[in-house]
Amino acid sequence: MAYSVGIIGIPPLEIIRKIEGCTVYDLDEPLVTNEIEAASPFLPSVYCAILRTAVVNSLSLKPNIIYIDVGPGKCDCAIHTATILESILPKTKVVRTINRDKKDFGTPLCTTQMPFLDKMTAITASVRSAKPHKRLPSCPPQAGFWGVPPRDFSFLALFPDTTHIYGWTRCMENKTPDNRALEEYFDPHVPTVFFAQSFCAKTALARHLANCHPRSLYLDCDVTAGSSAKAKIQAFLELSGVTDALG
Amino acid sequence: MLLADFGTSYCKFLDLDENIPRLIPTREMDKSTKVDVATGHNGKRYSARYVNELTALAKGGEALISTPDFTLLDCGSRDIKYIRYEGGKVKDMGWNAECGASMGFTIELLERYYDLNFSQLEVPLSSFSVTCGVLGMSHIFDAVVSGESEAAAVARFVKGIALNAYNFSDKPQVLYLSGGLCDNPLFVKSFPCQVMVLGRFVLLEGLKTIIQSGFSLSKK
Numbered sequence: 001m002a003y004s005v006g007i008i009g010i011p012p013l014e015i016i017r018k019i020e021g022c023t024v025y026d027l028d029e030p031l032v033t034n035e036i037e038a039a040s041p042f043l044p045s046v047y048c049a050i051l052r053t054a055v056v057n058s059l060s061l062k063p064n065i066i067y068i069d070v071g072p073g074k075c076d077c078a079i080h081t082a083t084i085l086e087s088i089l090p091k092t093k094v095v096r097t098i099n100r101d102k103k104d105f106g107t108p109l110c111t112t113q114m115p116f117l118d119k120m121t122a123i124t125a126s127v128r129s130a131k132p133h134k135r136l137p138s139c140p141p142q143a144g145f146w147g148v149p150p151r152d153f154s155f156l157a158l159f160p161d162t163t164h165i166y167g168w169t170r171c172m173e174n175k176t177p178d179n180r181a182l183e184e185y186f187d188p189h190v191p192t193v194f195f196a197q198s199f200c201a202k203t204a205l206a207r208h209l210a211n212c213h214p215r216s217l218y219l220d221c222d223v224t225a226g227s228s229a230k231a232k233i234q235a236f237l238e239l240s241g242v243t244d245a246l247g
Numbered sequence: 248m249l250l251a252d253f254g255t256s257y258c259k260f261l262d263l264d265e266n267i268p269r270l271i272p273t274r275e276m277d278k279s280t281k282v283d284v285a286t287g288h289n290g291k292r293y294s295a296r297y298v299n300e301l302t303a304l305a306k307g308g309e310a311l312i313s314t315p316d317f318t319l320l321d322c323g324s325r326d327i328k329y330i331r332y333e334g335g336k337v338k339d340m341g342w343n344a345e346c347g348a349s350m351g352f353t354i355e356l357l358e359r360y361y362d363l364n365f366s367q368l369e370v371p372l373s374s375f376s377v378t379c380g381v382l383g384m385s386h387i388f389d390a391v392v393s394g395e396s397e398a399a400a401v402a403r404f405v406k407g408i409a410l411n412a413y414n415f416s417d418k419p420q421v422l423y424l425s426g427g428l429c430d431n432p433l434f435v436k437s438f439p440c441q442v443m444v445l446g447r448f449v450l451l452e453g454l455k456t457i458i459q460s461g462f463s464l465s466k467k
Contacts (some may be wrong), residue, residue, distance in 0.1 A: 002319075214336075215336070215337075217339075217340070218339075228326070228328075228342035228343065231299055231300065231301055231342055232301065232340055232341070232342055233304045234299045234301075234302070235301030235305065235340060236297045236337070236340065238299060238302045239301075239302060239305050239337045240337070245298050245299065245302050245306075245457050
């Protein structure tokens with residue numbers, strides 16, 4: 001059986017270089033069909049859906065080793081999730097990392113024109129590679145998305161191809177997850193949705209920045225984005241003149 | 248051109264040639280109905296073109312409210328939603344279809360079940376802590392069991408719902424109210440702020456505004 005590696009958050013580049021060639025699971029993404037409630041015996045139901053997903057994936061995939069970032073580029077909840085994973089998966093080696101990488105890789109995907117769902121998928125996939133990004137042309141932004149890659153990608157289809165990405169996702173592409181200035185950056189001229197996962201500490205920053213931005217919508221979602229969340233995004237984009245009300 | 252707001256309990260229609268809105272209980276509506284442009288919970292089923300309810304609400308507010316700063320709250324049968332404008336531009340919005348579910352529907356059920364007339368009920372001093380129509384029912388039953396009159400218990404329930412809606416819409420000093428609960432005087436009087444009642448047809452007004460602006464909102 002192939003040696004398998006799980007990652008939670010963004011481990012430092014020296015780790016990514018080491019595991020290139022292995023079967024690498026990004027455990028933050030929904031990878032298995034098991035219900036998220038499978039995490040409930042180990043993590044509270046009212047907890048970050050990304051980390052609950054990581055636990056469900058880990059229980060099912062049982063990687064040989066899990067690198068979990070517990071530094072300021074991830075979150076405090078990951079510190080405790082690492083302890084729990086060690087306890088419930090005794091055959092898996094759990095390695096805590098603190099990613100302080102400072103080398104900027106650039107953010108070509110965040111600012112290029114591309115179907116928004118594909119753009120987000122490409123950025124999350126880029127975490128598993130230490131190679132430099134391909135150069136891509138930048139486009140003028142019609143809309144902005146600030147925040148982390150959501151647990152539920154379905155609402156991303158509402159955004160136009162010319163949406164620029166800000167926040168931690170931009171830090172992710174830049175391979176500097178602990179980059180406060182980059183994370184807090186937004187463009188006040190671009191109507192922007194400030195998104196955070198429910199029960200995540202980043203909800204505070206998302207709401208604060210949304211209040212600072214003249215044309216913004218603050219949004220948090222838990223496991224899935226409900227119809228009201230999607231309707232809010234759609235209405236915000238329509239009322240900001242980004243998309244048409246009648247399609 | 249026929250426009251409609253297909254709500255959970257009531258459907259509202261506007262023929263632009265007549266310009267007089269009509270109200271029909273949803274359960275009495277002809278299921279083969281087709282309109283040109285619709286909004287509302289059931290709107291996609293009965294129309295060729297659908298407009299998001301928040302967008303319709305916002306455009307209705309722009310058409311009916313003359314001030315550039317306002318909060319417009321729509322309290323329907325199934326959900327509550329609001330839109331807030333500052334300086335003539337959208338500043339915030341919210342749509343509560345889960346925790347705020349079925350508030351209007353529950354109030355109407357209680358009115359019939361207890362045979363109440365909401366125009367004759369006084370606003371009570373205290374309210375129940377109500378986050379959802381269904382969960383709030385247990386407060387009524389508990390109060391009645393402990394000796395409170397049914398009318399008084401329902402009035403506290405209605406006030407609780409009004410306070411919840413007020414908090415949800417970020418506690419404005421002046422609240423513009425739309426939706427079916429505009430017709431409930433106890434509900435309107437239960438808000439702790441000035442309420443400007445716009446009635447049931449604000450979303451239709453929004454659709455009309457969108458149509459008259461040339462089938463689309465301005466594109467950037």
